[in-house]
Amino acid sequence: xxxxxxxxxxxxxxxxxxxxxxxxxxxxxxxxxxxxxxxxxxxxxxxxxxxxxxxxxxxxxxxxxxxxxxxxxxxxxxxxxxxxxxxxxxxxxxxxxxxxxxxxxxxxxxxxxxxxxxxxxxxxxxxxxxxxxxxxxxxxxxxxxxxxxxxxxxxxxxxxxxxxxxxxxxxxxxxxxxxxxxxxxxxxxxxxxxxxxxxxxxxxxxxxxxxxxxxxxxxxxxxxxxxxxxxxxxxxxxxxxxxxxxxxxxxxxxxxxxxxxxxxxxxxxxxxxxxxxxxxxxxxxxxxxxxxxxxxxxxxxxxxxxxxxxxxxxxxxxxxxxxxxxxxxxxxxxxxxxxxxxxxxxxxxxxxxxxxxxxxxxxxxxxxxxxxxxxxxxxxxxxxxxxxxxxxxxxxxxxxxxxxxxxxxxxxxxxxxxxxxxxxxxxxxxxxxxxxxxxxxxxxxxxxxxxxxxxxxxxxxxxxxxxxxxxxxxxxxxxxxxxxxxxxxxxxxxxxxxxxxxxxxxxxxxxxxxxxxxx
Amino acid sequence: xxxxxxxxxxxxxxxxxxxxxxxxxxxxxxxxxxxxxxxxxxxxxxxxxxxxxxxxxxxxxxxxxxxxxxxxxxxxxxxxxxxxxxxxxxxxxxxxxxxxxxxxxxxxxxxxxxxxxxxxxxxxxxxxxxxxxxxxxxxxxxxxxxxxxxxxxxxxxxxxxxxxxxxxxxxxxxxxxxxxxxxxxxxxxxxxxxxxxxxxxxxxxxxxxxxxxxxxxxxxxxxxxxxxxxxxxxxxxxxxxxxxxxxxxxxxxxxxxxxxxxxxxxxxxxxxxxxxxxxxxxxxxxxxxxxxxxxxxxxxxxxxxxxxxxxxxxxxxxxxxxxxxxxxxxxxxxxxxxxxxxxxxxxxxxxxxxxxxxxxxxxxxxxxxxxxxxxxxxxxxxxxxxxxxxxxxx
Numbered sequence: 051x052x053x054x055x056x057x058x059x060x061x062x063x064x065x066x067x068x069x070x071x072x073x074x075x076x077x078x079x080x081x082x083x084x085x086x087x088x089x090x091x092x093x094x095x096x097x098x099x100x101x102x103x104x105x106x107x108x109x110x111x112x113x114x115x116x117x118x119x120x121x122x123x124x125x126x127x128x129x130x131x132x133x134x135x136x137x138x139x140x141x142x143x144x145x146x147x148x149x150x151x152x153x154x155x156x157x158x159x160x161x162x163x164x165x166x167x168x169x170x171x172x173x174x175x176x177x178x179x180x181x182x183x184x185x186x187x188x189x190x191x192x193x194x195x196x197x198x199x200x201x202x203x204x205x206x207x208x209x210x211x212x213x214x215x216x217x218x219x220x221x222x223x224x225x226x227x228x229x230x231x232x233x234x235x236x237x238x239x240x241x242x243x244x245x246x247x248x249x250x251x252x253x254x255x256x257x258x259x260x261x262x263x264x265x266x267x268x269x270x271x272x273x274x275x276x277x278x279x280x281x282x283x284x285x286x287x288x289x290x291x292x293x294x295x296x297x298x299x300x301x302x303x304x305x306x307x308x309x310x311x312x313x314x315x316x317x318x319x320x321x322x323x324x325x326x327x328x329x330x331x332x333x334x335x336x337x338x339x340x341x342x343x344x345x346x347x348x349x350x351x352x353x354x355x356x357x358x359x360x361x362x363x364x365x366x367x368x369x370x371x372x373x374x375x376x377x378x379x380x381x382x383x384x385x386x387x388x389x390x391x392x393x394x395x396x397x398x399x400x401x402x403x404x405x406x407x408x409x410x411x412x413x414x415x416x417x418x419x420x421x422x423x424x425x426x427x428x429x430x431x432x433x434x435x436x437x438x439x440x441x442x443x444x445x446x447x448x449x450x451x452x453x454x455x456x457x458x459x460x461x462x463x464x465x466x467x468x469x470x471x472x473x474x475x476x477x478x479x480x481x482x483x484x485x486x487x488x489x490x491x492x493x494x495x496x497x498x499x500x501x502x503x504x505x506x507x508x509x510x511x512x513x514x515x516x517x518x519x520x521x522x523x524x525x526x527x528x529x530x531x532x533x534x535x536x537x538x539x540x541x542x543x544x545x546x547x548x549x550x551x552x553x554x555x556x557x558x559x560x561x562x563x564x565x566x567x568x569x
Numbered sequence: 570x571x572x573x574x575x576x577x578x579x580x581x582x583x584x585x586x587x588x589x590x591x592x593x594x595x596x597x598x599x600x601x602x603x604x605x606x607x608x609x610x611x612x613x614x615x616x617x618x619x620x621x622x623x624x625x626x627x628x629x630x631x632x633x634x635x636x637x638x639x640x641x642x643x644x645x646x647x648x649x650x651x652x653x654x655x656x657x658x659x660x661x662x663x664x665x666x667x668x669x670x671x672x673x674x675x676x677x678x679x680x681x682x683x684x685x686x687x688x689x690x691x692x693x694x695x696x697x698x699x700x701x702x703x704x705x706x707x708x709x710x711x712x713x714x715x716x717x718x719x720x721x722x723x724x725x726x727x728x729x730x731x732x733x734x735x736x737x738x739x740x741x742x743x744x745x746x747x748x749x750x751x752x753x754x755x756x757x758x759x760x761x762x763x764x765x766x767x768x769x770x771x772x773x774x775x776x777x778x779x780x781x782x783x784x785x786x787x788x789x790x791x792x793x794x795x796x797x798x799x800x801x802x803x804x805x806x807x808x809x810x811x812x813x814x815x816x817x818x819x820x821x822x823x824x825x826x827x828x829x830x831x832x833x834x835x836x837x838x839x840x841x842x843x844x845x846x847x848x849x850x851x852x853x854x855x856x857x858x859x860x861x862x863x864x865x866x867x868x869x870x871x872x873x874x875x876x877x878x879x880x881x882x883x884x885x886x887x888x889x890x891x892x893x894x895x896x897x898x899x900x901x902x903x904x905x906x907x908x909x910x911x912x913x914x915x916x917x918x919x920x921x922x923x924x925x926x927x928x929x930x931x932x933x934x935x936x937x938x939x940x941x942x943x944x945x946x947x948x949x950x951x952x953x954x955x956x957x958x959x960x961x962x963x
């Protein structure tokens with residue numbers, strides 16, 4: 051039995067970030083992860099000899115620049131690619147191209163361009179405000195704590211400073227859906243579809259679902275961290291996990307891979323440590339879990355060790371996702387119609403209209419797979435040839451929407467769904483199916499199995515206002531401290547939520563050092 | 570044939586034909602959706618049947634849940650505040666259960682029928698909460714409210730009367746014990762429990778045996794002056810005995826809508842039911858905090874001067890209002906004017922002298938009475954026969 055100041059469950063990006071910050075503050079930290087590589091959803095795998103694919107997240111859209119500099123991630127090997135433009139593919143071959151503040155392409159008028167600039171400028175005001183809340187623990191509204199009061203005052207002041215019109219707009223749209231907001235601002239169907247895709251990635255929501263404005267802003271917060279577009283991690287997404295692990299180790303954290311935590315140990319009043327499925331036990335002053343809340347409370351702690359009201363909150367926490375991942379290795383670069391050779395390295399999306407997205411969402415609601423899907427495609431080998439043998443390529447795509455558990459059962463239909471998806475790509479990249487060497491489809495259920503995220507939800511829980519800020523993951527377990535003394539959350543299930551951002555891990559560590567059990 | 574009738578808005582119990590025949594006053598109430606008699610013929614005489622002979626109360630509407638399975642004990646232990654592992658097989662325990670905030674949701678009795686077999690009787694319908702509590706436990710929960718007919722047979726001659734039904738050695742049954750018999754070829758269970766504070770039993774049979782049980786009981790009990798009793802008479806008896814009534818002396822926590830209106834076990838004087846030395850239970854952390862910080866209210870038994878029941882009275886300390894009365898009755902046997910009050914801390918300690926502001930009306934004339942009262946430690950009615958084993962042969 052080994053004793054530490056802190057045990058961190060999960061060597062995902064948040065777990066490692068928390069470990070690095072705690073170790074930096076002189077705490078003894080051990081990070082335990084069942085997988086054999088660090089990074090969690092920031093990881094890569096080989097798919098056939100010589101090919102590397104990101105096996106969960108494929109883009110970096112909002113990695114917090116402060117975390118990057120605090121932990122000197124560049125020194126530990128993190129190299130990011132260029133900010134990508136988004137090329138919104140249209141069946142006609144007349145595509146749109148979006149950057150942070152410009153849109154061009156067939157049918158885009160100067161009025162559309164002006165509307166886009168104005169829209170993004172306003173959204174940037176909103177994400178600036180959100181960023182104030184994202185950089186620290188979420189303030190409680192009624193606890194009368196000075197730290198929280200100051201945060202609330204900052205947020206209140208920030209709202210005031212946006213001006214009355216912007217403040218009213220934010221209040222008005224934050225709870226509604228991206229579909230309505232897009233229609234308020236734009237006429238161009240392709241543009242609306244392209245933007246709406248950002249609102250639904252990794253969620254269980256369609257463009258008409260409430261909360262999609264919030265999830266859009268969440269995604270857009272990357273602009274506050276200097277992202278003008280999505281980036282790929284050079285050498286593969288696994289390099290982010292490796293850089294974080296190296297940074298944590300450099301601070302003295304002990305990282306144990308292939309160490310599956312089977313349970314969190316506790317007395318009646320306090321968490322005391324964890325036990326691995328090998329039987330090995332660790333004790334610590336605190337346990338931080340970067341696993342999702344359902345895994346943490348239901349599987350590792352066990353509902354019988356929680357009070358019923360809390361067990362009920364865990365059970366109600368929404369963790370479904372409709373995002374799957376398609377991996378292809380290709381003999382040569384595919385040719386998307388109407389896309390220049392160089393542009394194949396940009397972000398290619400197939401989300402021609404908002405209705406197309408919503409139509410793709412509908413069957414998933416009824417546990418069916420549908421026949422039209424929405425794609426967010428990366429051909430990382432265009433920018434980074436190291437990921438495939440010479441002249442060959444990989445293509446990864448986020449695919450929306452596929453259900454967690456289709457009625458027919460994945461085992462009987464997965465092969466066919468995979469072929470159907472390739473068939474859909476064939477419309478945009480004729481001949482692509484002839485180039486394929488290896489093919490793989492990861493469903494939400496596969497993500498759950500491979501990465502331990504319940505429901506396959508990358509955010510560890512739906513990104514929605516009722517599960518955000520001072521309500522994430524649920525009342526009674528916010529501000530990283532759970533209702534169980536000694537147990538902290540430091541993953542995407544805690545404020546400010548998912549996507550590769552690093553903030554949940556950083557904030558949890560900061561909080562724990564400032565006023566938690568390690569203060 | 571004995572299934573509850575669905576023809577009316579209120580259900581009827583398996584004893585309804587017999588109850589209705591004796592309910593001369595035709596004074597009916599609604600108890601948890603069942604038609605039940607408030608009074609049969611005379612509230613005072615019914616009350617005196619409990620204290621002097623035998624009173625029979627139909628408690629079939631009581632919510633009954635069967636909880637079975639390997640985790641049944643652990644499940645109940647996590648749900649209620651007392652230590653269920655200390656309740657032996659064929660024993661019964663009174664319990665309360667709380668939400669995570671340590672507020673009392675309900676009270677009831679736990680019957681341990683076997684190592685992994687319990688019956689929980691609750692005031693409230695508890696299906697939803699029991700299901701939520703099941704997360705993480707291997708138990709089966711069955712609402713058996715309609716599967717069981719039950720009579721409370723209470724009073725000094727109750728043991729004698731029941732023994733005449735062929736329930737051998739019933740007098741040997743200890744308080745809170747259970748015994749199993751055969752009646753009309755079917756199982757019959759007797760527990761030495763009740764809501765009257767007197768010698769008394771509760772008899773549990775299948776609905777099919779209900780009418781026969783009633784008939785034989787009243788036939789054999791005739792010479793012992795057996796009487797049916799309604800809820801009004803029972804209410805006097807329970808106040809005299811010091812028993813809390815959900816929805817009267819506390820509001821079940823999940824039904825409160827205004828903040829702060831729920832009560833903790835400590836605030837209801839039920840400290841003895843809270844066991845911090847057992848595994849985690851609902852409300853544990855909140856109750857530990859309360860224990861350290863102090864409670865907001867104290868539950869007080871008040872011996873009020875005079876004979877005017879202090880219904881809904883304000884309780885004063887000097888000029889300051891420090892509490893309110895939840896239950897009050899003139900208790901004929903104890904010959905005391907008893908009231909239960911929720912008193913703001915730090916007032917209401919045993920011996921504290923307070924004043925009850927009583928309003929009563931005589932022929933449309935309201936009178937305000939400031940009756941001195943004193944906090945007493947325990948109910949004044951507590952007869953030896955309640956505990957005696959063997960039960961005395963009256």
